[in-house]
Amino acid sequence: MMAQAVSRMPGFLSLCEHADPSGSRISTRGSFPLGSGDGRWSIPSQRLCIRPGGRGFAAICASVKNSRRKKDSSASDDTQKLKVMADYREGNDATAGVLEVPEAEKDADLRSNGAVGFSSNGSSHLSEMAVERIAQGSEKGSAASPGIEVDSVTEAELKENGFRSTRRTKLVCTIGPATCSFEQLEALAIGGMNVARINMCHGTQAWHRDVIRKVRQLNEEKGYSVALMMDTQGSEIHMGDLGGASSVKAEDGEDWVFTVRKFDEELPSHTIQVNYEGFSEDIKIGDELVVDGGMVRFEVIDKIGPDVKCHCIDSGLLLPRANLTFWRDGQVVREKNAMLPTISSKDWIDIDFGISEGVDFIAISFVKSPDVIKHLKSYISSRLSTGTIGVFAKIESCDSLKNLEEIITVSDGAMVARGDLGAQIPLEQVPSVQQEIVHLCRQLNKPVIVASQLLESMIEYPTPTRAEVADVSEAIRQRADALMLSGESAMGQYPEKALSVLRTVSLRIERLCREEKQHESMQLAELSTSLPDRISEQLCNSAAQMANKLGVDAIFIYTRDGHLASLLSRCRPDCPIFAFTDSKGLRQRLNLLWGLIPFRLDFSDDMECNILRTFALLKARGMMKSGDLVVAVSDMLQSIQIRKIP
Numbered sequence: 001m002m003a004q005a006v007s008r009m010p011g012f013l014s015l016c017e018h019a020d021p022s023g024s025r026i027s028t029r030g031s032f033p034l035g036s037g038d039g040r041w042s043i044p045s046q047r048l049c050i051r052p053g054g055r056g057f058a059a060i061c062a063s064v065k066n067s068r069r070k071k072d073s074s075a076s077d078d079t080q081k082l083k084v085m086a087d088y089r090e091g092n093d094a095t096a097g098v099l100e101v102p103e104a105e106k107d108a109d110l111r112s113n114g115a116v117g118f119s120s121n122g123s124s125h126l127s128e129m130a131v132e133r134i135a136q137g138s139e140k141g142s143a144a145s146p147g148i149e150v151d152s153v154t155e156a157e158l159k160e161n162g163f164r165s166t167r168r169t170k171l172v173c174t175i176g177p178a179t180c181s182f183e184q185l186e187a188l189a190i191g192g193m194n195v196a197r198i199n200m201c202h203g204t205q206a207w208h209r210d211v212i213r214k215v216r217q218l219n220e221e222k223g224y225s226v227a228l229m230m231d232t233q234g235s236e237i238h239m240g241d242l243g244g245a246s247s248v249k250a251e252d253g254e255d256w257v258f259t260v261r262k263f264d265e266e267l268p269s270h271t272i273q274v275n276y277e278g279f280s281e282d283i284k285i286g287d288e289l290v291v292d293g294g295m296v297r298f299e300v301i302d303k304i305g306p307d308v309k310c311h312c313i314d315s316g317l318l319l320p321r322a323n324l325t326f327w328r329d330g331q332v333v334r335e336k337n338a339m340l341p342t343i344s345s346k347d348w349i350d351i352d353f354g355i356s357e358g359v360d361f362i363a364i365s366f367v368k369s370p371d372v373i374k375h376l377k378s379y380i381s382s383r384l385s386t387g388t389i390g391v392f393a394k395i396e397s398c399d400s401l402k403n404l405e406e407i408i409t410v411s412d413g414a415m416v417a418r419g420d421l422g423a424q425i426p427l428e429q430v431p432s433v434q435q436e437i438v439h440l441c442r443q444l445n446k447p448v449i450v451a452s453q454l455l456e457s458m459i460e461y462p463t464p465t466r467a468e469v470a471d472v473s474e475a476i477r478q479r480a481d482a483l484m485l486s487g488e489s490a491m492g493q494y495p496e497k498a499l500s501v502l503r504t505v506s507l508r509i510e511r512l513c514r515e516e517k518q519h520e521s522m523q524l525a526e527l528s529t530s531l532p533d534r535i536s537e538q539l540c541n542s543a544a545q546m547a548n549k550l551g552v553d554a555i556f557i558y559t560r561d562g563h564l565a566s567l568l569s570r571c572r573p574d575c576p577i578f579a580f581t582d583s584k585g586l587r588q589r590l591n592l593l594w595g596l597i598p599f600r601l602d603f604s605d606d607m608e609c610n611i612l613r614t615f616a617l618l619k620a621r622g623m624m625k626s627g628d629l630v631v632a633v634s635d636m637l638q639s640i641q642i643r644k645i646p
C-alpha cells in the first residue's frame with residue numbers, strides 16, 4: 001500500500017495514510033509545521049525518517065489518539081511536543097529538535113498499533129507505529145531481541161568486518177565422535193559451520209538424536225543458526241565394522257576372505273564381512289575388488305559358496321564400513337546390485353526419524369533416477385503439516401551421471417559426493433564432472449555442495465597440503481554454494497582447524513573473485529517458462545546487475561517462500577544478500593545458499609514498512625550504518641528499490 005502524502009509543502013511534516021501491518025487502513029490527515037518558531041528547524045525538500053529512541057513515535061501517536069478520544073484539548077499539551085530525531089537522507093545530518101503539534105487533529109484516527117509517516121516534500125514515505133517496540137527490542141541489541149533473528153556468528157562478522165567481507169561460501173561439517181559434544185559443536189558453530197551433517201551409515205539413532213538435540217539447543221540458547229542435514233546410507237555395498245577395530249592393515253600379497261556370512265563370535269582373521277547378499281553371485285574370478293575408491297585393492301582368486309577369496313594387490317588401511325566396488329575390464333560392475341532400491345528399508349526408517357526430528361535437509365545416497373526424489377518429496381509433504389525438508393540428491397554413481405539434469409531438476413539441491421564418485425568413475429574424470437555438476441546446479445537454480453576429501457590430510461595433521469588448499473580454492477572459484485568436511489570433522493584430530501582452513505580460504509578466494517570481477521562474466525540461461533516465474537527471474541537478474549553496477553553494500557530480499565532469494569543467490573552478485581523471511585524453517589534452509597544471510601523477521605505486505613523496520617533494527621543492532629546503500633527486492637510486490645540507510 002503506497003503512502004498518500006497529504007501536505008505537499010516543504011517544511012511541513014505530514015501524516016500520511018497507509019495500511020498497518022495487519023492490513024487494516026489507517027486514515028490520518030493534517031500537516032504539522034516544523035519548528036515552533038525557534039528557527040531550529042530548517043528542513044530541505046528531503047525525506048525525513050523518525051529514529052527510534054527516547055519516547056517513541058508510537059507512544060506519541062497513541063497520545064494523540066487518546067487526546068482525541070477524550071475530546072480534551074488540554075490533554076493534548078503533553079502530546080504537543082514531539083521529540084523527533086530527524087535524519088536527513090542526504091548528508092546524514094542527524095538533528096534533534098522539538099516538533100510542535102497543533103491541537104490534536106480533529107480527524108485524526110490514529111491507532112496505536114498502526115503506522116503513520118512523515119513527509120517533508122510530499123513524496124510517499126511511511127514510518128511506522130511499531131517504532132517504539134522496535135526501539136525497545138533493538139536497544140537491547142541481543143540475539144534474543146524480538147525484532148529480528150540472525151545468527152550470532154554472522155552478526156559478529158557483520159559488525160566486525162562490514163558487509164563486503166562476509167563469507168559467501170557456506171560450510172557443512174559432518175558430525176562424528178570427534179565433534180559430538182556440546183562444546184565441540186559450539187566450537188564448530190563459532191567457526192562458521194552453517195550446516196551440521198549426520199551420516200546414517202554410522203552410529204545409532206540414539207546417537208544421532210543426541211547430536212540433533214544439542215544443535216537445536218545451541219541455536220535456541222546461544223543464537224546460532226546451524227541447519228541440520230541427514231544423509232542416508234543408501235544401498236551401497238560396504239564392509240562390516242571390522243569386529244570393533246578402528247582399522248586393519250591389508251598388506252600386498254596377503255589373502256583375505258570377503259563373505260556375507262554372519263559371525264556370532266569373533267571375526268576370523270583376514271576376514272571381512274560384506275553387507276550385500278548377492279555379493280558372491282555378482283563377482284567373478286579375475287575381478288578387481290576396490291576398497292574406498294582405491295585405498296586398498298584386491299584381485300578375486302576364488303569363490304567358495306558365500307566366501308570370495310581375494311589377493312591383496314595394493315596394500316592399505318581397511319576402515320570400518322568402507323565402501324566396496326568391483327571392476328571388470330576397466331569398468332565398475334553393476335549386476336544385481338543395480339537393482340537394489342536407492343532408498344533401502346533402513347533408509348526409510350532413518351527418513352522417518354529425520355522427519356520426526358525436524359531436520360532441514362535429507363541427502364539421498366546413490367540416486368539413480370529422478371523418480372526416487374519425487375517419491376520422497378511427496379512422502380515428506382504427506383508427513384508434514386507445515387514447512388518442508390529440502391531433499392538433496394547425492395551424485396555419486398554412474399547411474400546418477402546418466403540422468404543428471406533430470407535428477408537435479410526435481411531435487412532441492414545436489415551434492416558432488418566425490419568419495420563414491422571417485423570409486424565409480426576414473427579418478428581423472430572427477431574434476432570435470434564436479435565442474436559440470438556445479439555449473440548445472442547454478443543454471444537450474446539448485447544449491448550444490450562439493451564434498452569429500454577436501455582436507456583429507458587434516459584428519460591426521462594440523463596443516464593441509466598445498467594441493468588440498470588448491471582443490472578447496474577451485475570449488476570456491478566454481479562458485480559452489482557449500483563445501484563439506486567429512487572425516488576431517490567427524491573423526492579427525494583437528495576439526496576446528498579444518499573448518500578454519502575452509503573459512504579463510506573461502507574469504508581469500510572470494511575476494512580474489514571480486515577483484516577479478518567474476519560476477520560480471522555471469523552468463524545465465526533463462527530458467528523459467530511461465531510468465532510469473534520469468535518476471536521473478538528478470539527481477540532478480542536486474543537487481544543483481546544494478547547492485548553490481550552501483551557497488552551497493554547489500555541486496556535485501558523479503559521473501560515468504562525463498563524463491564527470489566535463491567534466484568538472487570544464483571546471480572552470485574558482488575555484494576551479500578540479506579534475506580528476510582518470517583519462517584524459521586525457511587531461514588534455516590536458506591543457510592545453505594551462496595552469499596545469502598538469512599534473517600527471521602515478522603513482516604507485512606507493506607514493503608515500505610518492512611524496509612524501514614529492517615533498517616531501524618539493523619542499525620540499532622550495529623549491523624548497518626547511515627549512508628549504506630541497499631537494493632531492496634520483494635517477492636510480494638515484485639519491485640526493486642534503491643535505498644540509502646537513513
Ligand SMILES: Nc1ncnc2c1ncn2[C@@H]1O[C@H](COP(=O)(O)OP(=O)(O)O)[C@@H](O)[C@H]1O
Nearest residue numbers: 174175176177199201202203419486487490491
Ligand atoms: N556417527 C558417526 N559415528 C562414528 N563414526 C563416524 C560417524 N560419522 C562419521 N564417522 C566417521 O567419519 C568418517 C567419515 O565420514 P563420512 O565421510 O560421512 O563417511 P564415509 O567415509 O563412511 O562415507 C567415517 O568413515 C567414520 O569413520
Ligand SMILES: C=C(OP(=O)(O)O)C(=O)O
Nearest residue numbers: 396417418419420451452
Ligand atoms: C559424501 C559422500 O557420501 P558418504 O560419505 O555417505 O559416502 C561421498 O561418497 O563422497
Ligand SMILES: [K+]
Nearest residue numbers: 201231232233
Ligand atoms: K551416507
Ligand SMILES: [Mg+2]
Nearest residue numbers: 396417419420
Ligand atoms: Mg558416498
